[in-house]
Amino acid sequence: MVLLTGGDPMQPAALMQTQAIRTVLNATLPLGTETFLDTLDGLRFGSDLLTPELFALLRKKYSGQHVDLVIAIGNYAAEFARAHHEAIWPGTPILVTSVPDVWLKKVGALPSTFVMIPYHIEIEKTFSIVESLQPSATRLVVIGGTSDLDKRFSDEIVEAAGKTARRWVSIERWEGFSVQELKARLALLDKRTSAVLYGTQYRDREGRRYFPVELVNKIASDAPVPIYGWYANYIEQGAAAGAVYDLEENGRTTGNVAAQMLLSSGQTQQFDASLRTLPALPARCTANIAMLKRLDISENLLEPDCKRLNAPHPAYRQYWKEIVVILFVIGTQAITIFAMLKQRHQRRVAEYDAATRRADLTRASRISTVGELSASIAHEVGQPLGAILSNVDAADLMMQSSDASDAELREILTDVRRDALRANDVIQRLRALLQKQAITFTPVVFDTVLERATSLVKPEARRRGIVLQMSFGAPDARVLADQVQLQQVLLNLAINAMDAMENSEQKDRELSIGTRHAKEGVELVVADRGTGIPADNVEQLFEAFYTTKERGTGLGLSIVRSIADAHRGAVSALPRSGGGTEFVLWLPLASAEFDQTHLRGSEAASV
Ligand code: ADP
Numbered sequence: 207m208v209l210l211t212g213g214d215p216m217q218p219a220a221l222m223q224t225q226a227i228r229t230v231l232n233a234t235l236p237l238g239t240e241t242f243l244d245t246l247d248g249l250r251f252g253s254d255l256l257t258p259e260l261f262a263l264l265r266k267k268y269s270g271q272h273v274d275l276v277i278a279i280g281n282y283a284a285e286f287a288r289a290h291h292e293a294i295w296p297g298t299p300i301l302v303t304s305v306p307d308v309w310l311k312k313v314g315a316l317p318s319t320f321v322m323i324p325y326h327i328e329i330e331k332t333f334s335i336v337e338s339l340q341p342s343a344t345r346l347v348v349i350g351g352t353s354d355l356d357k358r359f360s361d362e363i364v365e366a367a368g369k370t371a372r373r374w375v376s377i378e379r380w381e382g383f384s385v386q387e388l389k390a391r392l393a394l395l396d397k398r399t400s401a402v403l404y405g406t407q408y409r410d411r412e413g414r415r416y417f418p419v420e421l422v423n424k425i426a427s428d429a430p431v432p433i434y435g436w437y438a439n440y441i442e443q444g445a446a447a448g449a450v451y452d453l454e455e456n457g458r459t460t461g462n463v464a465a466q467m468l469l470s471s472g473q474t475q476q477f478d479a480s481l482r483t484l485p486a487l488p489a490r491c492t493a494n495i496a497m498l499k500r501l502d503i504s505e506n507l508l509e510p511d512c513k514r515l516n517a518p519h520p521a522y523r524q525y526w527k528e529i530v531v532i533l534f535v536i537g538t539q540a541i542t543i544f545a546m547l548k549q550r551h552q553r554r555v556a557e558y559d560a561a562t563r564r565a566d567l568t569r570a571s572r573i574s575t576v577g578e579l580s581a582s583i584a585h586e587v588g589q590p591l592g593a594i595l596s597n598v599d600a601a602d603l604m605m606q607s608s609d610a611s612d613a614e615l616r617e618i619l620t621d622v623r624r625d626a627l628r629a630n631d632v633i634q635r636l637r638a639l640l641q642k643q644a645i646t647f648t649p650v651v652f653d654t655v656l657e658r659a660t661s662l663v664k665p666e667a668r669r670r671g672i673v674l675q676m677s678f679g680a681p682d683a684r685v686l687a688d689q690v691q692l693q694q695v696l697l698n699l700a701i702n703a704m705d706a707m708e709n710s711e712q713k714d715r716e717l718s719i720g721t722r723h724a725k726e727g728v729e730l731v732v733a734d735r736g737t738g739i740p741a742d743n744v745e746q747l748f749e750a751f752y753t754t755k756e757r758g759t760g761l762g763l764s765i766v767r768s769i770a771d772a773h774r775g776a777v778s779a780l781p782r783s784g785g786g787t788e789f790v791l792w793l794p795l796a797s798a799e800f801d802q803t804h805l806r807g808s809e810a811a812s813v
Contacts, residue, residue, distance in 0.1 A: 207239045207275045207468065208268070208295070212282030213249040217417040219439050219453045223279065223304065226457025227464065234465035242267075248282030249355060249408050250415045257286070265294045275467050277301045277460065281309055281355070288313065288320070299467050303460040304453070307486045316483075321467065323460055326486035329366035331449030332434050335491055336401045337372065338507045339432060339447060339498075343401040344375040349425075349433075351407030351416070352382035359405030382411035385424045392429040397501060403434045404445065419443055432501055438492060441515055446501065447493035447508070456487055564768055565645065568694065571765050572639050575697050582665035586632050590625035597622050635661060638690060639697075645688045647773075649796040652685050652692075652728050653678040653721055659693035660719060663700045667717055670704055677720040683728035686796040691769045695777075698762040699732035699789045705755065706736025706787065714785070727775070727794045735786035744779050766791070 209227075213220060231239055244267075246260060273295050278287040284302045291300055300320045307324040316322060336343065346367055350360035360379055367377055380391065392402065404425075406418040423443040426433045432446030441450055463484065491512035498505050505514065576583070601618045604610030635658065657678055667674040685692075700717060707715050714735035722729050739747060746752050748767045753760035763777075766789075770777040775793035782788045 207277065207464070208242045208244060208273055210276055210278045210283045210287060211243070211245045212278075212280030212284070212286075213245075214247055214417070215243060215245050218419055219417075219437055220279070222439065223453040223457040223460075226454050227277070227461040230458055230461025231465055231468075234462070235468060239468065242273075246282050246286055248286075249280075249353060260286075261290050261294070264290075268294055273298050275299055275301060275464060277303060277464055279460075280304045281306075284309065284322075285313075288316065291317070291319070301460065301464055301467060304456055310483065321463060322483045323456065323463060324483065324486045325451045325456060326489065327362070327436055327451055328449045328489040329363055330369070331489055331491065332403065332436070332447075333366060333370045333372075335447050335449060335493075335508070335512075336403075336434060337370075338509070339503055340397065340401050342398050344372075345395075345400045346374045346377045347380055347395070347400060347402045348378065348405065349380045349383075349388065349402060349407065350405040351409045351418075352411055353406075353408040356406050356408055357381075363403055363405055382407070382409065384410055384412065384414070385421065388421075388425045389429070392425060392431065392433075395429070395431045397431045397503075400431050401434070402429070402431050404440070405436070426497065430501070432497065432503060436489070441492045441494050444497055445494065446497045446503070447491070447512075449489040450492045451487060451489050459484070459487065567761065568691065568765050568769070569640075569642065571698075571759070571761050572690075572694050574759065575694070575701060575762075576636060576639060578701060579662055579666050579697075582669040583632065583636065583662065585669060586662075586665040587629045590629040593625045594622050594629075597625070632661065635659075639693065643690075645691065645772075647686050647688055649684050650687050650689055650692075651681070652683045652687075652730075652793070653681050655687070655689045655692050656696050656719075656721060656730060659696045660700075662697065663717075663719070666701070667704065670708075670715075671712070672704055672707060672715045672717050675716060675718040675720075677718070680721045680723050680728045683721070683723060684796045685728060685773070685793045687773055687793065691772070695766050695769055695791055696730065696732070698766050699730075699791075702762060703732055703734035703736060703787070703789075706734050706738075708736075710736055724792055727792050729793075730791040731788060733782055733786060733788040735782070735784070737787075738781055738785060739779055739787050741781050747779060748777075 209215075209224060211220060211224075215221070215224060228241075244264060246256075276287060276291065276295055276298055278284050278300055284305045287300050287302065291298065297319065300317075301323070302316075302320060303323040305322065305324055307326050310316070310322060310324055348360050348363045348367075350356045350363075360381065364377055364379065367374055380388065383391065395402065404418075404422065407416055407421050408418060409415055419437065419439050422433070422435060422440045422445050426444035426446070433444070435441060435445035435448045436450055438450045438452045438454065441448060491509055493505065493508050493512050493514055494516050495505050495514050496516035505517075508514075597618050601610070601615055604614065604618075639662075657676075660674075660676060664674060696719070700719060703717050707717070716735055718731070718733040720731050722731065748763045749760075750764040751760035752763075766777050770791055770793075773793050775791060777789065777791045780788045780790070
């Protein structure tokens with residue numbers, strides 16, 4: 207197959223066209239084609255100058271070659287093939303493409319081995335686009351070059367302008383200006399009054415040669431007026447609009463026809479005159495939307511099915527990858543945040559559960575402590591009740607013998623009230639210890655709270671034959687504490703101390719309870735002369751369920767520690783010189799301002 211191009215085959219439009227021809231041929235012919243490329247470059251060198259030499263060259267080149275098909279592209283190639291095909295490629299079918307239909311009319315009948323794919327430049331259609339986009343324009347500028355083709359094109363445009371409905375006040379031909387001149391002249395135009403149509407400029411006045419499309423970009427990019435053109439790549443390069451002839455589409459059609467011709471090669475290659483000329487490819491309205499925007503011309507003025515190039519894509523189309531990545535990141539972050547919130551919620555719930563369970567356990571332990579003290583409590587309550595009973599009996603007797611004076615009876619009643627209050631006091635303290643109530647941290651006087659708890663220790667010590675020494679030495683120290691829990695610490699430590707002295711000799715049965723100021727805080731000290739503790743492993747005493755007692759639970763000291771922790775304090779055990787053990791609870795002094803965070807952290811659980 208021979209590709210014979212009239213123009214430079216390297217110009218952008220030609221490359222697009224031949225590329226399309228090759229793509230279709232490769233797809234249709236499984237074994238491919240062997241292609242020779244020859245160019246006449248007549249657009250730039252004229253049709254006659256080199257023809258004799260080119261003819262001689264091609265005749266020599268193809269004399270011994272078998273050629274199935276010649277594709278002649280453009281006017282020059284078509285003319286050349288028409289004149290010389292019998293001498294160079296005798297009997298070979300010739301496919302002529304990219305020639306305007308007017309050319310065919312001019313040359314008349316074609317030889318019977320020719321097939322032609324013409325195109326039709328619909329100048330009128332471009333004028334109707336001008337009409338829509340610039341309805342008030344009255345000055346028409348036609349830009350073209352000085353080559354034959356350029357001039358022919360400009361002639362056609364001017365001729366068509368005369369036929370439009372619009373009456374142009376002036377029609378100017380700008381022929382063969384350099385890029386600089388064109389730019390300077392265009393800069394002076396007003397888009398309301400002037401319409402600019404660009405045909406082709408293969409050559410300028412000074413003989414400089416161009417590819418017509420190259421000029422488009424240079425003159426259109428900053429011109430204050432839209433420039434109309436004829437080829438799809440003009441519009442891509444910055445022409446505003448036009449009824450364009452698509453060379454790529456022509457390439458595809460040419461490839462298809464060429465494939466059919468090659469597949470039927472070997473058969474009679476004479477074509478019926480009616481088949482020889484395929485319908486002209488239509489020109490389609492095409493517009494460069496970015497350029498119209500720059501010129502502030504609304505694209506709504508275009509007909510709806512006008513093909514739109516360079517339309518700014520909506521952001522999501524242009525940046526879809528970035529958007530996907532951002533959405534992915536946001537999604538992952540959201541999932542992470544959600545997971546963290548859930549985790550936090552679960553942790554809160556777990557903390558709440560743990561606090562509630564700790565509080566329940568603490569209360570259960572208190573109930574058990576009170577159980578341990580029940581004998582002495584019974585005694586403590588029983589004693590005033592007994593006294594009340596004897597006083598009531600005595601009053602009764604006195605009233606029967608009627609020698610009772612009012613003063614004596616009043617004295618008895620005073621005793622009864624005192625004993626009743628004493629019994630009531632014990633019961634109130636017990637109730638306070640056993641009641642289920644919310645843990646509340648309030649600033650309290652350390653000594654007062656603890657002293658009150660000793661009222662339950664005293665009878666127990668008495669019952670066990672233990673001497674109780676008390677020395678409260680910090681009457682002004684205030685701590686932020688839950689009173690009930692503070693008293694529970696004292697009870698636990700005191701009962702443990704008394705247990706440790708169970709088998710001690712009488713002289714050693716002494717329990718000391720006292721308070722004292724300490725560094726940045728205040729301390730409760732509970733000391734005994736009991737069995738003592740192993741100095742090397744004091745910590746195990748505080749572990750839950752560690753007990754050496756037959757009926758012990760091993761919870762007392764672990765509860766003391768958790769209470770100390772909840773109060774931001776500390777508890778420690780020390781062996782005492784001379785035997786026995788000393789337990790010390792240290793609590794920080796209440797700061798002037800109320801410790802809100804502490805309160806909030808602890809109010810959830812109740813005892
Ligand atoms: P329980 O009293 O039920 O055994 P605790 O946690 O109160 O549980 O005490 C744990 C262990 O610590 C006790 O079994 C005992 O061996 C030891 N202990 C506690 N207090 C004293 C003390 N004052 N002297 C000697 N050992 C003690």
